[in-house]
Structures are given as C-alpha cells and as structure tokens.
Amino acid sequence: xxxxxxxxxxxxxxxRPTIDGRLDGVRESLEDxxxxxxxxxAKLISSKLRYPNGDPVECVIADTTIGGVxxxxxxxxxxxxxxxxxxxxxxxxxxxxxxTMDTDPLIPKAVWGFNGTERPGAVYLxxxxxxxxxxxxxxxxxxxxxxxxxxxxxxxxxxxxxxLRFVRAGLAASMMKGKSYLSLGSVSMGIAGxxxxxxxxxxxxxxxxxxxxxxxxxxRLNLEIYDHEEYGKALAWVKANCIEGEDPNDxxxxxxxxxxxxxxxxxxxxxxxxxxxxxxxxxxxxxxxxEEALGHNAIAAGFQGQRQWTDFMPNGDxxxxxxxxxxxxxxxxxxxxxxxxxxxxxxxxxxFGHLLTGRSQIFSDVRxxxxxxxxxxxxxxxxxxxxxNGLIHLINSGSTTLDGTGEMSDENGNPVMKQFxxxxxxxxxxxxxxxxxxxxxxxxxRGGGYSTDFLTKGGMPVTMSRINLVKGQGPVxxxxxxxxxxxxxxxxxxxxxxxNPTWPTTWFAPNLTGEGAFKDVYSVMANWGANHxxxxxxxxxxxxxxxxxxxxxxxxxxxxxxxRIFRPSTWNAFGMDKEGSDYRACANFGPLYxxx
Numbered sequence: 047x048x049x050x051x052x053x054x055x056x057x058x059x060x061x062r063p064t065i066d067g068r069l070d071g072v073r074e075s076l077e078d079x080x081x082x083x084x085x086x087x088a089k090l091i092s093s094k095l096r097y098p099n100g101d102p103v104e105c106v107i108a109d110t111t112i113g114g115v116x117x118x119x120x121x122x123x124x125x126x127x128x129x130x131x132x133x134x135x136x137x138x139x140x141x142x143x144x145x146t147m148d149t150d151p152l153i154p155k156a157v158w159g160f161n162g163t164e165r166p167g168a169v170y171l172x173x174x175x176x177x178x179x180x181x182x183x184x185x186x187x188x189x190x191x192x193x194x195x196x197x198x199x200x201x202x203x204x205x206x207x208x209x210l211r212f213v214r215a216g217l218a219a220s221m222m223k224g225k226s227y228l229s230l231g232s233v234s235m236g237i238a239g240x241x242x243x244x245x246x247x248x249x250x251x252x253x254x255x256x257x258x259x260x261x262x263x264x265x266r267l268n269l270e271i272y273d274h275e276e277y278g279k280a281l282a283w284v285k286a287n288c289i290e291g292e293d294p295n296d297x298x299x300x301x302x303x304x305x306x307x308x309x310x311x312x313x314x315x316x317x318x319x320x321x322x323x324x325x326x327x328x329x330x331x332x333x334x335x336x337e338e339a340l341g342h343n344a345i346a347a348g349f350q351g352q353r354q355w356t357d358f359m360p361n362g363d364x365x366x367x368x369x370x371x372x373x374x375x376x377x378x379x380x381x382x383x384x385x386x387x388x389x390x391x392x393x394x395x396x397x398f399g400h401l402l403t404g405r406s407q408i409f410s411d412v413r414x415x416x417x418x419x420x421x422x423x424x425x426x427x428x429x430x431x432x433x434x435n436g437l438i439h440l441i442n443s444g445s446t447t448l449d450g451t452g453e454m455s456d457e458n459g460n461p462v463m464k465q466f467x468x469x470x471x472x473x474x475x476x477x478x479x480x481x482x483x484x485x486x487x488x489x490x491x492r493g494g495g496y497s498t499d500f501l502t503k504g505g506m507p508v509t510m511s512r513i514n515l516v517k518g519q520g521p522v523x524x525x526x527x528x529x530x531x532x533x534x535x536x537x538x539x540x541x542x543x544x545x546n547p548t549w550p551t552t553w554f555a556p557n558l559t560g561e562g563a564f565k566d567v568y569s570v571m572a573n574w575g576a577n578h579x580x581x582x583x584x585x586x587x588x589x590x591x592x593x594x595x596x597x598x599x600x601x602x603x604x605x606x607x608x609x610r611i612f613r614p615s616t617w618n619a620f621g622m623d624k625e626g627s628d629y630r631a632c633a634n635f636g637p638l639y640x641x642x
Contacts, residue, residue, distance in 0.1 A: 051099070052345060057129060057130065058106050059088075059106070059134060059217070060105075060108075060153075061087050061088055061134050062108050062121055063080045063108060063135075064112045064113070065111040065113045065141055066142075067142060073113060080111050080137060082199055086201055088105035091213055092105055095210065095213060096467070099380055100380070100467040103217065106125065106130055108120070108121040109121075112141075113142070115145045118148070121148075130153070131216070131220030131223070132153065132220055133150070135148060135155070137160065140169055141174070143174040143176075154212070154215070154219055155186070156185060157186070157187055158189075159188070171189055178615075179615070184635060186208070186212050186592075187614075190205045211588060214592075215592040218401035218593050219593060219596045219597055221401055222345060223252035223639075224254070226345065227254070227256070228324055229256065229257045230320065230347060230349045230350065230388065231350025231388055234353075235387065238576070239391040240389050246515060246520075249638075251639070253345070263316060267316075271333075272315055272318045276318060280374070283375035284314055287478050289481065289483065290306075290482070290483055291485070293485040294547065306494070312359070313360050313363075313364040313495055316365040317364065317365040317368050317374075320362075322338065323341060324341055324342060325341045326340045326343075345383065346396065347385070348386070351386070356491045356492065357492045358493045359495075360486075360491075361496075363495055363496060363497045363498055364498070366386055366445030367447065367498045370446070370447035371447045372447070372466040372469055373469065373474050378471075381400065384445075386578075391512070394513050395523075396409060399582030405466075407580055408446050408450040408552065409445055409578065410578065411440065411579075412438060412440060413440065414439040415571035416437045416438075417436045417567075418435070421436075421541070424540060424541070424544070425541070427534060429537065432531045432555050435555065436568065437531060437554065438570065439545065441542075442578075443497060449477065450463065451480045451501075452530065453473070453503065462506065462583065463506065463583035481498060481499065482499045483497070483499070485497075485548075487546060487548060499548050499550060501542075502550070504553065505531075507527070508527075508530055508583055509525060509582050509584065510527075510556070511582070514576055520599075521599045522600055523591075523600070524573075524602060524603040524604070526556045526605060527605055528554055529554075529557075530553060530554060533553055554581070563603045564605045587605070591606060595613040595614055596614075598632040600625075600632045600633075602625075613631075614631075616631065619631075
C-alpha cells in the first residue's frame with residue numbers, strides 16, 4: 047500500500063465469518079460455505095473500492111470462523127492489531143448471537159445474513175440485530191431480496207450495493223478519526239460556519255482541531271520557510287500554464303504590472319505554505335526548520351482570508367483553487383480539502399464527499415435563485431430543458447477546484463470530475479485552458495491577488511450538501527442531488543455579470559420531488575441552511591445518508607429515493623416516519639464519540 051500523506055495507515059475492513067458452533071456434523075458442514083462468504087465479500091470490496099490515495103481497500107478476515115465468544119475475542123484481537131476500522135459479519139446459518147457479535151462501540155458494523163432455505167442465516171441476522179439494538183450498538187442489516195441456493199457463491203446485486211454503500215460510509219467515518227481540521231485564521235466576516243465548534247468535531251467526527259494564526263503566513267514568507275526549489279518549479283509552471291484574465295478594476299486603481307507579478311509570487315508561496323501546514327514537508331527539516339516540517343496532520347483545512355488578510359495581502363483564491371484541484375506543478379495527485387473563509391462546516395461536507403468518492407470537491411456560495419421568468423425578464427430569452435424550472439447560481443470568490451470546469455471527459459465524451467488516478471495529461475491541459483485567473487476585484491480584495499474564473503459544463507450529475515449546527519439540536523445534514531446545466535452563452539453572460547464575471551460559475555438544477563423542500567427550485571434555495579454548499583460529482587446522497595447515520599447526524603433535507611436509503615436496522619424501532627425516526631435514533635444513541 048502507498049503511504050497516506052497523513053500520519054497513520056488507512057483503516058482496513060474486517061470480515062467476521064460467524065458459524066453455528068455445534069461440532070460433530072453441523073459446524074463442519076458449514077465451514078467452507080461460511081468462509082467462502084467472507085472471501086467473496088473481501089474480493090468484492092477490494093476490487094470495487096479504493097482509498098483516497100488510489101490503493102485498493104484492504105480487507106482482513108478472521109483466522110477462523112466464529113462459533114462462540116472465544117473466537118470472537120481472537121478476532122477482535124486480530125482486528126485491533128491489523129488496524130481494522132469497519133466490521134462486516136457474514137453468515138449463511140444460525141449462530142449464537144450475543145456470543146458471536148462484534149461489540150466494539152466505535153467501529154461501524156454490518157451483518158450480511160444469507161437468504162437461503164437450507165440454513166437460517168436470516169434468523170441469525172434478525173437475532174443478532176436485536177442484540178445490537180439491546181446493547182445500544184447500531185448495526186446495518188444486509189439481507190438479499192431473493193432466496194439463493196446454498197451452492198451459489200455469487201453476491202446478489204442488491205446485497206452488493208448495500209455492502210459497498212456501508213463500507214464506503216464506514217471507511218469515511220473511520221478515516222476522519224484522529225485527524226485534524228486546521229483553522230488558518232479565525233472567523234471570516236461573521237460567517238457562522240467559520241466559528242469552529244470543537245465539540246462537534248470531537249464528539250461527532252472523532253477529529254482534533256488545530257489553529258494557526260494568519261500571521262504564520264507572514265512569518266514563513268518573510269523568513270522564506272518553504273522549499274525554494276519547488277517554489278521555482280511552481281512559479282515557472284504557473285507562468286507557462288495559468289492564463290491571466292482581464293482586470294475588472296477601474297484603470298485608475300488597477301495595480302501595476304510589477305505589483306501583479308509580486309502578487310503571483312506571493313500566491314504561489316501561500317499555496318506551498320498552506321500545504322506544508324496541513325501535512326508537513328520533510329524538505330523543511332533539511333532547511334533547518336524541524337518543527338515546521340511536521341505539519342498538523344490535517345485531513346481538511348480552511349483559510350479565513352477576509353478581511354484581516356485580504357485588506358492588505360493577495361487573497362487566498364489561487365491557494366484554495368490549487369489545493370482543491372487534483373493536479374498542480376508536481377503532477378496529478380489526490381486533491382486536498384480546503385475551505386474558503388474558514389467555513390469549517392462546509393469543509394466537513396467537502397470532506398464527506400471526498401472520502402466517499404475520491405474526487406475533488408467544489409466549494410461555492412449558494413448565491414441566487416433564478417426563476418425562468420426572471421431570466422427572461424433580464425435577458426429577453428426563454429430558457430428550456432434542464433433550466434425550465436429555474437436554476438441556482440453557484441458562484442464564489444474564486445477558490446473552486448479546476449476539476450469543476452467539467453472539461454474532463456469520460457469514454458463517451460461526457461463531462462466528468464474524475465478520480466485522480468483516472469485523470470490524464472490531456473484532462474489537465476483542458477481544465478487549465480478553460481480557466482482564467484483574473485486580477486482580484488479590489489473592492490472585495492484590497493490587497494489584490496487572483497480569482498479563478500470558469501464556467502462549469504452542463505450535464506454532470508452532482509450532489510450539493512451542507513452541515514449546519516443548530517443550538518439544542520446539534521448538527522444536521524442537507525442534501526440536494528441534481529445536475530449542472532448549460533445556458534445559452536448570451537444568457538449566461540448577462541446573469542454572470544450581474545454578480546462578478548471574474549468568479550467561477552456553476553449553474554445547478556436540483557432534482558425535484560414536487561413536495562416539501564423539493565417542491566420547486568425556489569424551495570430548495572429557500573430551505574438551504576447557510577450561504578455555502580459543497581458540491582460533489584455524482585449522485586451520492588444515499589452514501590451521505592448512510593455516513594450521517596453512522597455519525598448520528600440527522601438529515602433534515604434530501605431528495606434521495608427511499609429505496610436507496612440505508613440506515614442501521616434499529617432506526618426502524620423509532621417510528622414509521624423515516625425522517626422523524628432518524629432524528630429520534632440519532633438523539634437516542636448520541637454522537638459516535640461522545641463520552642457517556
């Protein structure tokens with residue numbers, strides 16, 4: 047396995063083959079089938095899922111089938127030794143529930159009970175799930191819809207979907223544990239999401255919080271605490287590949303060419319410094335900066351910027367853009383998770399999306415709802431197709447990942463945001479050519495800098511999400527699946543210029559259900575809980591719901607089809623109203639890492 051750029055190895059998936067412990071005929075007849083299920087599950091997981099660095103997910107199978115408490119204990123010991131972070135129990139038969147169950151309260155767990163008639167795997171599934179509920183250990187139940195012959199070693203499609211959804215979400219939860227959110231600066235312009243809430247990060251996510259004042263950027267700039275060789279390489283790459291856009295400022299106040307060149311230099315150095323603060327850099331130790339070389343083991347970070355920084359220094363837009371992008375001057379690599387304006391709650395939503403998909407994430411203002419009537423009024427043109435119900439204008443001050451251009455293509459030529467291991471040099475070139483780096487609007491950013499400007503291609507399936515904190519309630523998650531949209535060029539230009547033509551735009555049409563928050567596009571905008579949203583490629587709402595249930599975060603708004611929703615089985619004990627039961631279950635069990 048390639049090393050994670052963070053301290054600690056990636057968590058593994060532990061697979062527990064449980065069995066009827068009665069010897070002299072019963073257990074012996076089930077050994078091969080039971081262990082075969084475990085091996086089939088491991089093969090499925092490792093062939094379908096990858097860690098954020100691109101390596102296949104590793105599975106660990108118990109040394110023996112588990113027929114009682116002694117073998118359960120041996121399995122738990124092995125899992126602890128091997129760094130297991132997610133537990134999947136599999137069985138085709140009846141087993142002794144409380145003797146064979148996994149009782150680690152911090153490891154997400156699921157049970158796959160084989161739907162066959164020869165042995166009562168479903169009976170064990172029901173019994174052990176009841177045991178988990180009694181012990182207050184929420185577990186996911188996986189049971190195929192159709193009866194399968196005992197000789198059939200394949201995994202049914204519906205079972206496969208649930209196993210992979212559970213493992214994706216379980217690994218995401220496990221990968222956050224013990225890592226840091228790095229706050230670079232403090233609260234930006236009174237934005238509540240940048241008031242970093244330590245209790246939320248620790249009790250719900252198992253994460254640390256680290257804090258570095260923005261004056262540390264000044265110190266590292268002045269004392270040249272960065273890799274000088276890499277800086278030279280990076281600046282040369284920027285000059286060769288980053289297209290400078292038009293200056294939107296009045297000629298009377300525009301910065302000189304010399305000032306703009308210096309702003310480019312500072313912007314590149316800021317990118318190196320922020321990355322080094324997040325994950326460290328052994329090169330700094332060679333330069334005599336041993337403490338600075340360590341970094342903060344940050345799986346996500348945010349930069350305050352406005353206004354204490356941007357009133358006199360180049361803004362952080364280029365830094366945020368390049369860190370969030372799946373490539374830079376060192377080549378194609380895993381994107382970082384880096385929040386604008388230190389909006390830590392949007393940073394967490396970005397982190398969820400990144401860990402679930404392995405893709406870079408778009409950070410954006412949820413800026414404006416445009417009705418079809420309003421668009422026609424200001425542009426003189428009617429919109430149709432995907433825009434016919436109206437649009438949400440996702441646009442911010444320039445930090446959006448370059449993957450968000452939609453310039454990468456799949457095998458059919460459709461726009462896509464790829465996992466970095468599938469990105470080609472051609473993809474990189476197309477993203478760069480579709481982007482301009484415009485001198486910053488000096489009304490917003492008195493210190494200058496460069497804002498990222500592009501238009502996202504339409505037709506991409508995306509999911510917008512957001513974590514909000516509510517006093518007395520705690521965290522809640524919002525989800526909106528939909529598509530990016532192409533607009534007529536003239537229509538786009540008119541609408542774009544009403545906000546800021548030097549910022550990146552994504553036109554978003556959420557999928558509508560005809561009721562509640564998804565009655566129409568206006569209702570989606572009106573019900574959104576904050577000024578920012580995290581946008582991930584793909585319709586990942588179901589995975590987000592599963593992850594939220596593991597972390598005990600209720601979902602207050604979503605447009606995911608009910609048949610795709612997968613939560614722990616004990617959620618069924620909290621009423622027939624699915625969303626209400628989600629709230630009640632989360633409140634009952636409390637945050638995953640809370641100290642009881």
